[in-house]
Amino acid sequence: MRLTQLWSPTLKESPKEAEVISHQLLLRAGYIRKLAAGIYTFLPLGWRVVRKVEDVIREEMDRAGAQEIRLPTVQPAELWEESGRWEKYGPELMRLKDRKGGNFCLGPTHEEVITDLVRGELRSYRQLPLNLYQFQTKFRDELRPRAGLMRGREFIMKDAYSFDLDEEAARESYERMRSAYDAIFTRLGLAFRPVEADSGNIGGSLSHEYQVLAETGEDAIVSCPDCGYTANVEKAELGFDAGSVEEPTPLGRVDTPGARTIDEVSAMLGVTADRLLKTLVYDADGSPVVFVVPGGRDLNEVKAERLCSAESFAPAGAAMVEAVTGAAVGFAGPVGLDGVRVVVDRTLEGAADRVCGANETDVHLTGVMVRRDVEGAEFADLLEAGDGDRCGRCGGRFAAFRGIEVGHVFHLGTRYSEALGARVLDEEGTEVTLSMGCYGIGVTRILAAAVEQHHDGDGIRWPMVIAPYQVLVVPLQLRDERVVATAESIYERLGACGVEVLIDDRDLRPGNKFKDADLLGIPLRVTVGSRGVEKGQVELKARDSDDVHDVAIEEVVDRVASLVRGGLSGTGR
Ligand code: ATP
Ligand code: MG
DSSP states (O other), rough: OOOOTTOOOOSSSSSSSSHHHHHHHHHHHHHHHEEEETTTEOOHHHHHHHHHHHHHHHHHHHHTTEEEOOOOOOSEEEHHHOOOOOOGGGGGGGEETTOOOOEEEEEEEOHHHHHHHHHOOOOGGGGOOOEEEEEEEEEEEOOEEEEEETOEEEEEEEEEEEESSSHHHHHHHHHHHHHHHHHHHHHTTTOEEEEEOOOOOOOOOEEEEEEETTOOOOSSEEOOOOOOOOOETTTBOOOTTTOOOOOOOOOEEEETTTTOOOOHHHHTTTOOOOGBBBEEEEEETTTTEEEETTTTTOHHHHHHHHHHHHSSSOOOOOOHHHHHHOOOTOOOOOOOOTTTEEEEEEEGGOOOOOOEESSTTTTEEEEHHHHHEEEETTEEEOBBOOOBBBTTTSOOEEEEEEEEEEEEEEEEHHHHHHTTTOOOEOTTOOOEOEEEEEEEEEHHHHHHHHHSSSEEETOOOGGGGSSSSSSSEEOOOTHHHHHHHHHHHHHHHHTTTTTTEEEEEOOHHHHHEEEHHHHHHHHHEEEOOOHHTTTEEEEETEEEEEEEEEHHHHHHHHHHHHHHHHHOOSSSS
């Protein structure tokens, strides 16, 4: 392709709304354009990258035994009512009506549709295992679309669904997908970690997120350098010193007029925040549950909610807090709360000399010993993991980092097959509900993640596998016939060996050509100039290296072709 013909409108300045580097560069280099918040057009170069990402995913999914299909985008409400998600999915679901008033949605995910498909077709265990996947445009009316392709309202996902006879076989399918995902993200040239995750509202007990490491990532993750345990901060199991008991202290009362917050109380009493017991009342299906965590920490609502297994779970309103504590909001404490479930973070089990609300307005208790004073307390892990916290697996110290979730594998079990009645007959002729898994990859989010990891101050540095073109040939002096003839011949010959090649045949100054070359991020550049041609040479440079190599004109095509085949973006370093 010739740059005089390629439509890739570049921008000199980065658009104001683009905060993260991948968004800026994809706009500036002419890969994408915005239509509306979270809704983007892919221009020719951007679309080529999307297709390359899809090709890698398709190859590995096929290799793992999955079969590609294509499900509809528009989905009838009835199916979502059957699974119970028409209500539950909330405002993220883009709903629409047809002319007859029938309710539909634009698919944010396809569990319902795929389960409906197989329940009508699968009859026998002999038809299992089955794994079906598709590339689909998904619609989610995200509250905060952000960072360009990172969190869109319309985006492309690869989603796969596995069907097995029982839990054990389903776990094998799950493991096969995990291996396929390892292969996919490795081939895509991304530094990533599979992370044990909380499976959120989709249900299921086993789940891994594939996180690409990046400062701009939305997800907070901790990893233990000693044992390798890596998990989402909400899920990570924290270690604690079981059995360590602090010196006993006498229980006391102190007036704390108007001091309600952790900061106010610690200032008034001259104690550090970690000496306080932070007491939080939650409303779980209409009943109060009291949670207690160390003063300086936040309650991990994911862990707390899981303990309650409630349909609805939220911080209690003032009326419930006052009814539970008999005091104004701000003076709650876990001591003397009869008939209320109290769950205390387990790091506090042996704690003494703590301060908490007295369940009496303007009064706090001091010298509190959790074991002695909080009757009937349950102990559980209630914290979100952070940098320096103890690892729950080996006792090492967690290191925190941020990630971009590019893929997610879930073991679903029978959540959807049960609701929709997807069953087969087993070997004995007994009806069995199918065991399912679902496996997503954010295809368009991968473009953003790849650029976050592969760029420098001048532009993108695509990994070879997903680069829109592999080589850019740059003739420097268009008025020198030998330069033009040499460049054209290299361009033709590279194309003939199957290399995806661009030629910058625009009549521009070399400086401008190089600027654009760096911005576009093509992995290899062959520069053809008068002086080099005189000596029978051209220059070969990799986008991700500063080294420039003089290569004999007759050798350059072979050299480039072998670098492309090797998937290398370097010049053989
Ligand atoms: P997130 O926590 O980022 O909202 P999710 O848990 O909602 O993700 P899944 O339903 O598991 O995501 O979707 C599978 C994959 O689709 C995700 O791993 C992610 O890569 C991608 N994805 C999800 N939401 C978006 C979005 N709004 N824009 C782009 N990609 C997305
Ligand atoms: Mg989401």
